[in-house]
Amino acid sequence: MQKRPVPTRELQFPLEALPTPKGQLLAPLGPESKASAYGVAPGDLALCMVGGKKKGARQSWLRQVLEPGVGRQEAPCPHFGFCGGCSFQHLNYQRQLRLKTGALEERLRQLEEGVEIWPAQGAPTPWYYRSKVEFSFIKEDLGFNLRGLFQKVTPVRECLIAPPPNRQILERVRQWQKKYALPGWDPRLNEGLLRYLIVRYSFYKRQFLVALVTTTPAPQNPAADPALWQELAQSLMAIPGAQGVIHVYHDGLSPVASGQSEELLAGKEEIIERVNDLEFSLGWRSFFQSNPPAYAQMLAQARRWVGPQEKILDLYCGVGSIGLSLEGDLVGVESVPQAIANAQANARRLGRKAQFHCANSEDWPDLKASLIIIDPPRSGCHPSLIQRLLKEGSPTLLYISCNFSRFWEEYQSLKEAYRLERVQFYDFFPHTPHLESLLLLRRRP
């Protein structure tokens, strides 16, 4: 049966169009309905193919810009539009920032009265800003997932938001893969050797670690020869700034860039990053905020907002960077053992009296503190932690969120005991729809 052609329509995107959480803009499509499209600018009149409804809007695809709106620029990355990483490279940076902060600020004003909204901060470094990046191998390709497709990658030559040496790293890994005809992962068959390539970068030292996640080659497989891995490690270590290459073994089926065991192929396992006046050691597994120069601005502000504290409980503490930036007796809780080892080493180096514990934050028994810091992953906190905060939480909460919508859902419960006093948005993620929020909450009398 022949497929029906997708109808094409002229769509007018309003000048004050607000982006969806994924970075599409919305245009009216008749009295009741809306269309969403990537790659359009506020004010564009555009010819779009209009498809079926998804999450309340008809999905559309830009065919031609008929009358350009505001803030358009030529996207510098050749992979833009295919790669699922960036949604806003076709807009100049100021327009992107306005678009995404405007959306959240407007929502906040509509939903809650009396919140102080401090001026949003753009990123000091909008390009090559990510402190860590994960490329995927799929069959013979190495790159990022195509937009919306998890079984295919766009073979990236260079990523303009990944750490600066990513082009050389990608080139060398590709040459090596080709030389030995090493198969990348096939997600349909659940087999293959090479799975992920991770680069962790320090802006302060301009140094990097590379971790290569693979399945374990069978003993009779030529890829089991250690010389082959040494060849790659030495080739990567010859790139200026290289500090270590780690081979990570991941034989399970879960699509995560991690593994059960690892081996240091060359160099060392940690690098040093500096944020404001503090240095942190980081392994490839430990979380660190994605844009250290923007993070430095946020930490300085957090320090001004909360001042010296008697006792600080830093939940989801990673390598301890937020708690260690503040003054007060510190207890940190984090679930990744390597991050806890880094946090302990960081406190020792800084001469700080601090305790760091490897545990789930929701299970941490003692919430007594003058300040609790909460910086959970995108999925938010465990509901039981929110319930405990209502009963036993500190007078002040400093919530750091990379997913404002999730924070807002949690706030619907938290507001029984806390009032959102102040918010400031920071752009840790230029060219993407994401934003970081610094949120100050006070316990209601």
Ligand SMILES: C[S@@+](CC[C@H](N)C(=O)[O-])C[C@H]1O[C@@H](n2cnc3c(N)ncnc32)[C@H](O)[C@@H]1O
């Ligand atoms: C958004 S990061 C924040 C890290 C740190 N606060 C920082 O600024 O670098 C979230 C951290 O929570 C950790 N994590 C995830 N689930 C957790 C849980 N249930 N309990 C404790 N830590 C958890 C992750 O390993 C990660 O380090």
